[in-house]
Amino acid sequence: MNIDVVGAGSLGLLFGGKLQKAGIGVRFWTRTLEQAEQLQHKGIMITERSGEVYIEPEAVQARPVSELAEVWRETPGDWMLLTVKQTHVHDFIDQIRSLKDLSEQHYLKIACYQNGIGHLDKLQAALPGCLLCSAITTEGVKREAFRVQRAGEGETRLGLSVTSVKREGPTDEEQTIFTLARLMKQAGFDCTVSNEIDKLIYRKLLINAVINPLTAIWRIPNGELLQRIDRLNMMRQLYDEALGVYEAMGVQMDEDLWEQVKGVCRSTASNTSSMLADVLHKRTTEVESINGSIVNMAKQFNLNVSAHETLLHLIQGMPSEGVS
Ligand SMILES: NC(=O)C1=CN([C@@H]2O[C@H](COP(=O)(O)OP(=O)(O)OC[C@H]3O[C@@H](n4cnc5c(N)ncnc54)[C@H](OP(=O)(O)O)[C@@H]3O)[C@@H](O)[C@H]2O)C=CC1
Numbered sequence: 001m002n003i004d005v006v007g008a009g010s011l012g013l014l015f016g017g018k019l020q021k022a023g024i025g026v027r028f029w030t031r032t033l034e035q036a037e038q039l040q041h042k043g044i045m046i047t048e049r050s051g052e053v054y055i056e057p058e059a060v061q062a063r064p065v066s067e068l069a070e071v072w073r074e075t076p077g078d079w080m081l082l083t084v085k086q087t088h089v090h091d092f093i094d095q096i097r098s099l100k101d102l103s104e105q106h107y108l109k110i111a112c113y114q115n116g117i118g119h120l121d122k123l124q125a126a127l128p129g130c131l132l133c134s135a136i137t138t139e140g141v142k143r144e145a146f147r148v149q150r151a152g153e154g155e156t157r158l159g160l161s162v163t164s165v166k167r168e169g170p171t172d173e174e175q176t177i178f179t180l181a182r183l184m185k186q187a188g189f190d191c192t193v194s195n196e197i198d199k200l201i202y203r204k205l206l207i208n209a210v211i212n213p214l215t216a217i218w219r220i221p222n223g224e225l226l227q228r229i230d231r232l233n234m235m236r237q238l239y240d241e242a243l244g245v246y247e248a249m250g251v252q253m254d255e256d257l258w259e260q261v262k263g264v265c266r267s268t269a270s271n272t273s274s275m276l277a278d279v280l281h282k283r284t285t286e287v288e289s290i291n292g293s294i295v296n297m298a299k300q301f302n303l304n305v306s307a308h309e310t311l312l313h314l315i316q317g318m319p320s321e322g323v324s
């Protein structure tokens with residue numbers, strides 16, 4: 001079994017590193033040659049509550065993603081874990097577009113970890129023959145060079161979104177996804193297959209659409225959103241607007257979702273949200289695929305989502321190096 005991890009960032013190094021430690025073959029594909037070389041010289045260090053996991057440099061297979069298509073034609077992998085940000089999905093597509101006509105035996109199976117929505121449609125359009133599995137995870141991981149810090153042990157759910165086009169032919173897609181889940185479990189992750197993955201995608205989207213832009217604008221950790229009534233009111237407005245859109249779309253959410261949103265603020269109280277981290281590092285944020293998606297969905301129903309729209313523009317207008 002060979003797993004290709006595309007994007008050796010926080011999630012990529014955590015999942016790839018632990019899969020490799022469990023004896024599964026892993027190849028890391030980096031954006032730059034420099035990062036591939038760094039991993040091969042330093043190895044990978046994962047710090048978790050239960051201790052440290054170290055992958056020796058000589059055990060790390062890392063190459064720049066520009067070589068992926070060529071290597072794949074010779075030695076195809078079994079699964080690809082796509083752990084780049086939403087803002088880099090189009091670059092990934094450009095790198096592997098030439099693999100879109102692979103044989104039936106070696107078709108691409110990609111597990112997509114991105115927050116927000118929009119990536120599945122882009123991937124499906126560019127790579128119509130591939131199997132797209134969504135990976136929704138509550139892991140909280142940070143990276144500094146070759147070291148990753150796992151905040152706690154989250155849950156990962158794999159599944160086929162209704163937007164994924166069923167592949168033709170005899171392949172049993174569900175069994176294939178169960179196989180990936182088994183490997184993840186073997187590597188120590190709480191990972192199962194869900195037949196409600198769309199609900200989880202929309203739940204996560206709503207949580208990110210409420211917490212991320214506000215923490216990024218106010219530059220506060222997640223828990224501080226609950227400390228003042230004016231912050232809570234703003235959260236509630238974002239929540240109500242998003243829920244109105246979901247209702248119009250016929251997307252069902254749990255009755256206690258508002259409590260769940262506040263629960264995430266509590267359980268990740270000291271976290272710097274990913275959007276705040278991007279703003280602080282002057283990186284392009286994922287706001288377009290988070291609040292921007294809510295705005296786009298609202299347009300289809302002529303709904304007013306002014307809070308999402310305003311935050312979308314405020315965050316898009318923040319200084320960035322324009323790295324994507
Ligand atoms: N971190 C977390 O705890 C969680 C993250 N997510 C989601 O998962 C996704 C990934 O997040 P995260 O791991 O934190 O992000 P990171 O920025 O840590 O990692 C992304 C990695 O992808 C690399 N990359 C960019 N473009 C390419 C490319 N074309 N080919 C190969 N590699 C590329 C980046 O390289 P470089 O650094 O050189 O630019 C970087 O190392 C995001 O959508 C995020 O919202 C979801 C749940 C939890």
Ligand SMILES: CC(C)(CO)C(=O)C(=O)O
Pocket residue numbers: 115140207208211212222264268271272273274275
């Ligand atoms: C749930 C939350 C808000 C945790 O920080 C997150 O997913 C993020 O920061 O992107």
